[in-house]
Amino acid sequence: GAVVSQHPSRVICKSGTSVKIECRSLDFQATTMFWYRQFPKKSLMLMATSNEGSKATYEQGVEKDKFLINHASLTLSTLTVTSAHPEDSSFYICSASSAGGLYEQFFGPGTRLTVL
Amino acid sequence: RKEVEQDPGPFNVPEGATVAFNCTYSNSASQSFFWYRQDCRKEPKLLMSVYSSGNEDGRFTAQLNRASQYISLLIRDSKLSDSATYLCVVKGLGTSYGKLTFGQGTILTVHP
Numbered sequence: 001g002a003v004v005s006q007h008p009s010r011v012i013c014k015s016g017t018s019v020k021i022e023c024r025s026l027d028f029q030a031t032t033m034f035w036y037r038q039f040p041k042k043s044l045m046l047m048a049t050s051n052e053g054s055k056a057t058y059e060q061g062v063e064k065d066k067f068l069i070n071h072a073s074l075t076l077s078t079l080t081v082t083s084a085h086p087e088d089s090s091f092y093i094c095s096a097s098s099a100g101g102l103y104e105q106f107f108g109p110g111t112r113l114t115v116l
Numbered sequence: 117r118k119e120v121e122q123d124p125g126p127f128n129v130p131e132g133a134t135v136a137f138n139c140t141y142s143n144s145a146s147q148s149f150f151w152y153r154q155d156c157r158k159e160p161k162l163l164m165s166v167y168s169s170g171n172e173d174g175r176f177t178a179q180l181n182r183a184s185q186y187i188s189l190l191i192r193d194s195k196l197s198d199s200a201t202y203l204c205v206v207k208g209l210g211t212s213y214g215k216l217t218f219g220q221g222t223i224l225t226v227h228p
Contacts, residue, residue, distance in 0.1 A: 032214055034214070034215075034216070042220065043203065043218040043219060043220040043221055044160065044203075044216075044218045045218075046215055046216065046217070049214065049215065091157075093159050093160075095216075097214060104162065105214070105216060107159040107160055107161070108159060109158065109159050110157075110158070110159050112157070
């Protein structure tokens with residue numbers, strides 16, 4: 001399968017700071033990237049869908065001004081958690097797909113965020 | 117009602133056992149169905165797609181019943197390496213065609 005990377009794999013930050021997470025598709029062009037969040041012992045929840053060159057579509061209940069998504073190229077999407085608080089501590093996972101998500105989504109290894 | 121519902125388990129079975137997981141989904145317009153496995157602190161990985169006719173991949177058999185909105189996964193001859201969380205996943209809900217909706221997962225532990 002295709003390879004998707006995420007950076008950083010783990011981040012610990014103080015409350016109030018902003019954290020940027022990168023998601024890269026290494027060997028294919030990802031027209032669509034998805035951002036998920038997973039709290040302990042819970043399932044993955046889709047936060048937003050981003051298409052290259054356009055604004056992200058956020059799921060209900062996800063604040064777009066808090067979780068800034070940029071998908072400026074076919075191989076890179078970024079998620080910025082602004083003014084992070086302890087309740088934002090979670091496992092953030094991206095996935096990448098071609099053809100608007102029509103085909104298989106390939107998941108990145110995830111980023112574990114801990115906000116102190 | 118949750119969009120995708122699974123028995124969270126945990127299931128604890130000995131090596132060699134056969135174990136079955138069930139899943140139900142609420143939206144009859146759902147398009148595609150999958151089973152993923154997720155190891156602790158890792159990303160989910162696609163185990164297999166699920167087709168209406170039923171499909172098998174080695175020791176794994178998946179079934180879909182669209183009328184009952186029910187999906188199952190059967191694992192035969194369990195191995196220690198099968199220990200993981202198994203996620204039932206439905207695609208095509210909501211406004212995003214590509215959107216994957218995950219069940220809460222069923223935890224499987226295979227012991228010697």
